[in-house]
Amino acid sequence: MSDEFEVKSDRVLWEQLGMDVERFSGMPAMLTNAYKNIFLSQHNRPNNMAYFDDMVANIHTGRIREIYDAKQGGRPVIGTFCVYVPEELVVAAGGICIGLCGGAQGSIADAEKILPRNICPMVKSAFGFKVGRICPYFQVVDLVYGETTCDAKKKTWELLDRYVPTHIMEIPQMKRERDKRLWLDEVKDFKAAVERITDTVADFDAVAAGIKTINAKRFALQRLNSLRHHNPSPISGKDMLLIEQIAFYDEPVRFAKQVHELCDELEQRIGRGVAVAPTATPRIMVSGTPMALPNWKLHHIIESAGAIVVNEESCIGTRYYKDLIDEGATDLEGQLDRLTQRYMKIDCSCFTPNDDRIAQVFTEYEASGAEGIIDYCLQFCHTYNIEAVKLREACEARGIPFMAIETDYSPDDVGQLQTRVEAFLEQIKG
Secondary structure, eight states, X not given: OTTTOOOOOOHHHHHHTTOOHHHHTTHHHHHHHHHIIIIITOSSOOTTHHHHHHHHHTTTTHHHHHHXXXXXXXXXXXXXXXXXXXXXXXXXXXOEEEEOOOOOSTTHHHHHTTSOSSSOHHHHHHHHHHHTTOOHHHHHOSEEEEEOSSHHHHHHHHHHTTTSOEEEEOOOSSOSHHHHHHXXXXXXXXXXXXXXXXXXXXXXXXXXHHHHHHHHHHHHHHHHHHHHTSSSOSSOHHHHHHHXXXXXXXXXXXXXXXXXXXXXXXXXXXXHTOOSSOTTSOEEEEEESOOOTTOOHHHHHHHHTTOEEEEEESTTTHHHHSOOOOOOOSSHHHHHHHHHXXXXXXXXXXXXXXXXXXXXXXXXXXXXXXXXXEEEEETTOHHHHHHHHHHHHHHHHHXXXXXXXXXXXXXXXXXXXXXXXXXHHHHHHO
16 A cells, blocks of 8 residues: 555646645645655554545545535535634535644745744644645635634734635633623624525524534544554554544545444454554653644654554544534524533633643543653644643642643654653653
8 A cells, every 4th residue: 555655636626726736736745755654654554544545645636626526516615723613504504614724834934924933833834825825725715714712813814814705703711601602692603604605594404414414523533532542552643643634624424434434443453452552552642732734743753752642632633522512402592502512612722711621631641541641732822831831730740741842843853852752751661
C-alpha cells in the first residue's frame, strides 16, 4: 500500500474552484511523502484503515468533487471553524457542513501579509488558505460560520468577510442560565441564517433527522475511542487522530459506517491479542488545543519515541464527540433547547470558571488508562496556556506526570520537543 499510495491531483477541478493552481500543484506530492513517512510506515495497522488512507488520497480531488457536484445540484456548503457551531442544523436544512481550521505552515506567510504575526497559528493558517486560494475546501464554501471563542478569531472573521461571506456566532464566556438563553438565541439565529442560504425551512422532522445523523457519527467515534483504550491498544494514536480529523470533512453517514467497520475489526484484534504496541508501552493522553489536519507533529514525536497516545482531550478529539443530543424532544423549541444544552457541555478554555474541564480531563485520563498527560498549546493561545497552570497544579496534587508544551506548525522545534518527550517518557517508566 505504501508504494501505491498517492495524494491525487485534479487541475481542472481546482481551476473551476478559482484556486491558485500553479502554486497548489506541488501540495499533493508533499502530502504524499509526509503521509507515507508518518502513517504508512507504521507496522500492523488495522486493515480497515484503508478507507481513511483513501480519504487522504482523495482529500483534494474525490471528496472535493463530491462536494462540488452536490453544490452544483443545489446543496449549499457551509464552512465552520469551531465545534460550537451546530452542524446538525446544516444537515437538517439540506446543506453540507465542513471544517475549515488550518493546520499547516504553508499558508501562514499569506496570512502574515495582512494579519499580525503574534497571533494563533491556526487562525493564520486558516485565513492564509483563503487569501492565498490554496485550499479547495475554502474555495467551495458558500458561507463561513465563525465564532467568538478567542479575540484573534473574532477579529479575523471581520477581515475574512471581505473574501467569503462570514457569519459570526456569539459564544458566551460563562455557563449561567442567562448565558444559556443568549446561546439559544444564537442557535436560532444560526438556523435562520442557514435556512436563508439553503432556501429551506428545517422543520421538526428535518431537525430530528439532522440530530440523528450527527449523533450517529459521534457515537461511532465514542465506540472507537473506547476500543483504543484497551491495553494493549489495537490502534495507534496517530491513526485515531487522523480519523478524528477526517470526521470534519467526510460525508457523515458513510463516515459512521466506516468507523463501525473499523471498530468491528478492532474488537476482533483485541480478542486475538493483536495490538500495535506491547502492554508495557507508556500510555500518553494529550490535552489542550485542537490539531487540525495535517498537524500530526506531536503524535508522531510521541509514538516515534516509543509511547502510544490513548486519548485526545481536544476539540479535534473527545470534546467533539463525547456528548450526544437527547433525541426525545416533542417539538422544535425542545429540539433547539436540547441541542443548546449539548453544546454547552463542551469545555473550551474560553470559559470562566472552567473547573468542569479539569474534571473532564481526569475522567478521560482514568478511562483511557493513560500514565501521563502532555498538554499541547499553540503559540499565542492565551486561554489554554494560562489554563495549563491550573491543570498542572491539579495533576501534581494527584501525582499524575504532566508536561506542557507550546509550539506552532513549523518543524524548527522538533528536535527540542523530541528531547523533552523522551525525558518525560523516562520519568513515566521510572
